[in-house]
Amino acid sequence: MKKRVVRREGSNRSTSSSVVRVVRYAECQKNHAANIGGYAVDGCREFMPAGEEGTDSALICAACGCHRNFHRREVETEAV
Numbered sequence: 001m002k003k004r005v006v007r008r009e010g011s012n013r014s015t016s017s018s019v020v021r022v023v024r025y026a027e028c029q030k031n032h033a034a035n036i037g038g039y040a041v042d043g044c045r046e047f048m049p050a051g052e053e054g055t056d057s058a059l060i061c062a063a064c065g066c067h068r069n070f071h072r073r074e075v076e077t078e079a080v
Helices: none
Strands: 004-011 019-029 071-079
Touching: none
Parallel strands: none
Antiparallel strands: 004 019, 019 071
16 A cells, blocks of 8 residues: 655745655564464565545555554655
8 A cells, every 4th residue: 555645845935845755554564473472474465455545444454454553664755
């Protein structure tokens, strides 16, 4: 899933610039064996929302059922 955020910086309109951030959620890092003292991940490679953006189910991965916070976050920043 990619989310694009545009933010304007600067107080003067002639010198303002836009910063574009592309946020991507990669592989799941949830340790499913933590309660028995081990380490095991499920192998989910990329977050896919289970519902439409703005709903509670958009924060749950359709592939593995984990919350989006368990997936590694990658942020790409670009000045425009």
